[in-house]
Amino acid sequence: MKRRTDEEISRPLYEYDSAVRAEKGCFAGVDEAGRGPLCGPVCVAACILDPQDPVWGINDSKKLTEKKREALFEEICRKALAYSIVFVGPEVIDRDNILKATLGGMRQAVEQLDIVPNLVLVDGNRCPEGLAMPAQPVVKGDATSASIGAASILAKVSRDRYMAELDRQYPQYQLAKHKGYPTKLHYELIARYGIQPFYRRSFLKKQGYWPEDK
Known part of the structure; x- marks a missing residue:
């Protein structure tokens, strides 16, 4: 079976964006990474791609x-008309819940763009409130829209880099291996070493682990 080229992979996503742009003009794609982990931030990115300079x-x-994500991250940052990356920490997640924290991060990421878009496309089925422009959810948007796909790469790479830095500071948790997600190994390490300020206490409580006892 012939392997698809980068252009063949991305062209349908760019065609989707072209149709949106023809109707709405300049628009931004928004996505997040890290809603499910037990620790670390959720990372949100907003991105406005340059249709004249595609990132295949x-x-x-x-x-x-x-x-591949790392390489695309650098190219997106270099070629995008505008992009913004926002980290929302565990204290906000515990205070507001993960959905509100994520939607708040999305709003902040859009507001920090150097260009004001006419429309925001958001991966998933929910959009942040309080935006100055219309927003539209796109289910599986990161595989539908190049702009949302670009935002998903910016968010994923940024969060992975953050977790790699935490891993250097707290090697006992092996964060570079599981990125904070709830694996069997991760739970074993939490039981052995307790929790740190970067843990999401609300998530641990839901899993039946009570950090106050540590």
Whole structure:
């Protein structure tokens, strides 16, 4: 079976964006990474791509290798008309819940763009409130829209880099291996070493682990 080129992978996503742009003009794609982990921030990115200078290879970040994501991250940052990356920490997640924290991060990411878009496309089925422009949810948007796919790559790589830095500071938790997600190994390490300020206490409580006892 012939392997698809980067352009063949991304062209349908760019065609989707072209149709949106023809109707609405300038628009931004928004996505997040890190809603499910037990620790660390949720990372949100907003991105306005340049249709005249495409980044071939863009796709849902989960479908790409780490090496490919890293390369695309640099190219997106270099070629995008505007982009913004926001981290929302565990204290906000615990206070507001993960959905509100994520939607708040999305609003902040859009507001920090250097260009004001006419429309915001958001991966998933919910949009942040309080935006100055219309927003539209797109289910599986990171595999549908190049702009949302680009945002998913920016968010995923940024969060993975953050967790790699935490891993250097707290090697006992092996964060570089599981990125904070609830694996069997991660739970074993929490039981052994307790929790740190970067843990989401609300998530641990839901899993039946009570950090106050540690």
